[in-house]
Amino acid sequence: MAVAVAVALVAGLVAGLLLSRTVRERRRPAPGSDRSRGSAGRPAIPDEQQGGLSGLGRKTIDSLRAGVVVLDPDDVPVLVNPAARALGLLRTGTTPGSIAAHPLIRTLAGQVRRTGVRREIELDLPRGRDSAGDNPLGVHLRAMGLGAGYISVEAADVTESHRLARVRRDFVANVSHELKTPIGALQLLAEALVDATEPTGEGTSELSEDMIAARRFAERIQHESTRLGRLVQELLELTRLQGAEPQPAPEPVSVDWVIAEVVDRTRTSATAHRVEIVVDGERGLTVYGSDSQLATAVSNLVENAINYSGEDTTVRVAARATDEHVEIAVTDQGIGIAPNEVERIFERFYRADQARSRATGGTGLGLAIVKHIASNHGGRVDVSSTLGGGSTFTLRLPARPPDDLEATLSSAGIEAGPAELR
Structure with a gap:
């Protein structure tokens, strides 16, 4: 809730910044004046403008527990609240008395400008030079564009x-x-x-x-x-x-190898259940990550499809490439998933059919493992299913190096x- 309030306030304040900058450009002092340029060679932000932000909106942002940093198109902080300073999101600038955003903040801002897509990340920051591992500071960062090259970064502890x-x-x-x-x-x-x-x-x-x-x-x-x-x-x-x-460090992984490995791992189970595994789709595709983890993810999907399929049915494994992703889809002709259970099947230990899971020896962790492998590789796993009409699980992975x-x-x-x- 606090972050949502911050976003609305920051958007309004940045609109004021843009308007004030336009007026300031028209009233810029003559070259050589002490107040003509800022520390980074750009129009300085007048104290009264920072103070102008210290109306109700600025006071509200300063009171938030969430850190807020707004960067201008040159990655110079133009709005920083006390919580952001406490979280260590600022660094000393290149000139005396100036400040700069943390390199990570600038990286996220650059990605948002380049892609136009909001970016979020959770990580641990060392609290100091000598405390890198014992008691890190956990932060959740969200960077989003505000227009005209301005980027807002909200940080939560x-x-x-x-x-x-x-x-x-x-x-x-x-x-x-x-x-x-x-x-x-x-x-x-x-x-x-x-x-x-x-x-x-x-x-x-x-x-x-x-x-x-x-x-x-x-x-x-x-x-x-x-x-x-x-x-x-x-x-x-x-x-x-x-x-x-x-x-492990990401490496190029052949999708053909992954599928072949999965078919080999699941052949015995498929034979015991009288289920045929059919492989089709595009060949010669490459993804990036850990080959063993990707093989485990697809193997879990195929094993799951076999366990929930009837005898004399088919499980189909197909790969295809899109503009940004490689998709590996596993389709079965099994019992399907009820609509109210689709959102929960990736939870740990959750089972749509308790009796069938006990009969097959399932642990309830297979799909949770698939979800985390996909997330760690910068991808995701989706499912579409019809109760009584089978299911399709699709593993989407980046087609380019991370x-x-x-x-x-x-x-x-x-x-x-x-x-x-x-």
Whole structure:
């Protein structure tokens, strides 16, 4: 709410800035005058204009907890509230007594001017030169154009939410690591029980009721321990994707290789469910990111399609290129998704059909993993579905190398945290 108020106020104040600049241009003092030029070689902003902004609108912006910075077409700050200064969004300018926007602010402003699209990012800023990792400042930045080359950047302090997210990720990761050993032992013991109750030799075809029950329980233990092991593995994978570990540097990835790898991974499951996997679409496409993560994302989509499809049906995997993206679509002929559940299926542990998920051994994390992989690669995943008529999941990934924003953050002295660019 505060940011929305800030946007409206900033737009009005910038309109005043533009009008005042026009009047000032007409009344500009003669060359050589001390007040003729600003510190960066541009018309100075008179004190009375900054004060003119100190009416009700300026006082309101100064009272906001959200930081507000407005840059002119030359990336010079023309409006800064105290919250923005407290968040460390300003730097000392090149000339004595002048100020400049943080390099990240200028980068976001340049992207907005170049694309005309609002940009948002969440990251962690070190609080000082010697505190880069212990207690970073979490900020959510939103940059948007105000017209005539002016850019407004609003910053919100999200340090506490980032801290809680880190605590949660660390807890899940630690618990999952601790569970791997006993789960592995449980799987081995269950396998040994199954082998011990295997009928062998002549005259053993008729087992006692106790042996039959023991074998049934052993097989059940083996099934559930395998499912629990898969859950722990996917929890660890999701924790890594959410920022517990740095993401690998993006590299060119062949979409043909990804699809071939996915078909190979899911062949056994498809055969068991009597589902045919058909591959079509364009060939020779390239995306940028981690080949293993992209293969995992598409594999999860195909496995999901197989599990929710009937026998003697088809799952189709198709790739195509658009102007800005490469799309990998997975279409099934399964049970479909109800309209009121479409928005929730990417939530962790959410299952549209609880009974079917238990029967297939699903963990409820597969689509959440797909969503985070897509987000980490600068893309997204969409779904269109008809209840009883099948579903299509479309993974959209950038067709060009990602912007070198990470390098810009590093050069600006910023520790990149869990970030999302939209």
